[in-house]
Amino acid sequence: MQVWFLYLLALGAGICVAVQQVLNGNLRSALNSPAWAGLVSYLGGLVTMAVVLVATREPVPSWKLVTAVPWWAWSGGVLGGIFILLMILLLPPLGAATLLALVVAGQMLAGIAMDHFGLFGLAQHPVSVSRLAGIALIIGGVLLIKD
Numbered sequence: 001m002q003v004w005f006l007y008l009l010a011l012g013a014g015i016c017v018a019v020q021q022v023l024n025g026n027l028r029s030a031l032n033s034p035a036w037a038g039l040v041s042y043l044g045g046l047v048t049m050a051v052v053l054v055a056t057r058e059p060v061p062s063w064k065l066v067t068a069v070p071w072w073a074w075s076g077g078v079l080g081g082i083f084i085l086l087m088i089l090l091l092p093p094l095g096a097a098t099l100l101a102l103v104v105a106g107q108m109l110a111g112i113a114m115d116h117f118g119l120f121g122l123a124q125h126p127v128s129v130s131r132l133a134g135i136a137l138i139i140g141g142v143l144l145i146k147d
Helices: 003-031 034-056 063-067 071-094 096-117 129-145
Strands: none
Touching: 003 034, 003 071, 003 096, 034 071, 071 096, 096 129
């Protein structure tokens, strides 16, 4: 697959995150509850993944495979829930642009740390001057975007 196509897919994922947060904010207002908005958002995600599994006919993983997964690998859903709840809570006071800029900065800081130390089974990619410059530019962007 061409790398430019992968870049376009990644940009599309970013667009999805931005639109999802605004829609979740609307849901929060309509339901008058960030927790219910988060639950509805996750139910939509659950249905989406169920449709993907049916459409692709993915086999159910064996019990042996399930028990071999490291304990920390199971926490992605918990972190996703925390992320959605925080996004729903922080969208109204911060606005979409500031919130998403801060989220991207946090993702990049975490990404560089995980790459550098090879956390969670990642291949190590040491911190470099260009990566640090990129982080500095992203943080500068956050400062410029915030109101």
